[in-house]
Amino acid sequence: DIQMTQSPSSLSASVGDRVTVTCRASQSISIYLNWYQQKPGKAPKLLIYAASTLQSAVPSRFSGSGSGTDFTLTISSLQREDFATYFCQQSYNIPYTFGQGTKLEIK
């Protein structure tokens, strides 16, 4: 299985901050990498697919980049509603696998 490792596992930040979450794959996965946001008690929501394509209706402050093994999710200016847990997911190989999550908390 392809292992997906996110860093950091948790992050404290303030409204207006620029934050970056990293996801590393245990082997090259081209651009087959997706990002999700999950709020407590809710299902994950797709933010970005194919490493950098913003899902419809997702605010443009979210962006994704990377290819191969290293990927980043960036939030350019944190809003209160962005405090949540973020997961990456690879679809290069079955079984599709997820990172362990990065919890973004209010400082």
Added chain:
Amino acid sequence: VQLQESGPGLVKPSQTLSLTCTVSGGSISSGGYYWTWIRQRPGKGLEWIGYIYHTGSTYYNPSLTSRIIISSDTSKNQFSLKLISVTAADTAVYYCARGDRVGLNNWFDPWGQGTQVTVSS
């Protein structure tokens, strides 16, 4: 499109977990989508279980393939998960989701709200 999971919240060890996902706002028999089950175990993150394509083809996580069956009922616009011989390790929130694909990239959107299943005697 909206998805909604249903099924028992408590299953005894060694028994079979059975969940159904009801899809509204779109047909599961229309082409191109992968009707998916994913679970989130406490402290273990998200785990892809498997999916059924509109043709009826199924793809399972190899770690679970000996214990799972995913099927669909197009007349009810539902798809289902059966997981046999459950143990406490199968305790999780189970989500159904629609899988979409471009090339090799497969993502999941939207998801159902999730249903908690606890395995305990």
